[in-house]
Amino acid sequence: MLLYAPAVFFLLLAAVGVLRDRRRFSNAVYLGLALTFLAFALLVTLGKVDSVLAEVVLIVVVLAPALATLVLAGLLIANGFKMIRKEGRRVANLLSLLCGVAILAVVALLVAAPQADSPALSVVARTALLLTCYLSFLFVCFIGYAYLYGRLMPRQDVDYVVVLGSGLLGGTRVPPLLASRLERGRALYERQAANGRPPLLITSGGQGPDEQLPESHAMAAYLTDRGFPADRIVLEDRSRTTEENLRFSRELMSAADPDYSCVVVTNNFHAFRAALLARRQGVNGQVAGSPTAAYFWPSATIREFVAVLVAYKWINVTVCGLLTLVSVAA
Template structure:
């Protein structure tokens, strides 16, 4: 049972790293590989049993055939879903490039499928075949990375900080003029909920740090708009602290840390953001030297595909040197194979 041993090793490494620091993309890598070998172990056990039991063999064979037949439906369903989600995003959120990411992804997959069919049917060009194979290999790598990111993000959601916090950082996400939009309101409501529960359970009042500067199309700073929102919800002004200089998540964390350091030498803090942004915000908190963990607010379902794609692209850019090296090695490998074919 080599698969089981390998699965156990990867899962134990994941548990150790997760306990040490859950804000690591490597946690998701070890968990993804561990789960893959768990599936292989289950498959091996089922196939071994099916060699001795005709009924089990028939059931396993039937399920395998059904799954294989469902692959085309899943693939084209994914393409259709992504394109329709892009259409929904355009209607509800506007025709910004970020909102079109699901549509671009769906059209890209459709284009690759058509290219693959054409390549196998009537296009007989070795250079095009090599380029197609290289694209598929690079796409496979990024799909694995994306799955790893999704698993890391999902696992990080299960964070239950203790009700002993000194500070709650609320990360800004843009305004509509001088008004707090629903996305940002959900972050503030999450902070209010934690603040209230901590006060009821322990009697301790946390200071809420509203973090965000003023954008080009905004009539006031995000921090000030958030402060007014909290005041309307009944949070005492003495327990609201503004950080209104930051323009990105890393600065949110760094500038908020400076505010907290100036008030208390030792403190406990958490941050709130939307669930899709939680994992990347945790990475930035670590980069800023904060021990803070995050709690996520819910996001509208239709918004999630685009949001997760943006988060993934941001994670890729955080590790751009490593990703460029891997993509470069893949291209060099296919270039070498292409040159060898002419020798």
């Protein structure tokens, strides 16, 4: 049973973290470590079983990641071309394509290094493998916990529903991505209003350099044009970033009621990172996600993950540096 002790230990850490505040990236890491140690323990246990079925399972477990890696690279590249076709050639739309190409490049490097008989190339390949494994582990933790976080239902007795802005189409119109957020915000409002305690809805978004009016004003107009009560809308029209969305909305809510509670609405691919930012900004509330087109998910998720890596840059730089030193010294 000692073989399973690390898995149980990290699972307990994850459970305690979720109970304390589920808006922590450490919860994702603890859960990822728990599943990793559990998988290792199961493989060791299975390796001790003398049967054909056990051998087949072990072979599948070894080969599946390699095959899955190649399939993933192909899917990412295909999605990248679809993003370019539908959304244009902005850098943000190239992320899935670049990620797929990078995976194939690492695979090619690992295959070529043993054949080249070059110590320097072997070090490069070994370093690339270690860094790829580290980043892949974090990415799996991120998307796995983000999925779980998105399944948790928000409170139904909040004082505010905060809808985050995302830019206007043509400088004046609400695009489908933002409309999805507004519709989810309205649904949360109506669900609570049906119980006799309608919250206030904050539309949060300032005016960008290419916009003719603040996003919050266009968002409010979108809602009122569809029958939403204007007297239940509060405008936050100063913010330019997600951090400012949350900080300025928090200031409005805490000024009206220091003991407020809220739910923040954004798109589902953005929900977990928004939750991490909400915790940093001291917002008293969880984050709910709205639906997003499937083709948009890969690039958007990669972008969110990169943003989380940057938010914890010193930890990640330190770990990557240590892994590089280990690889060079080996």
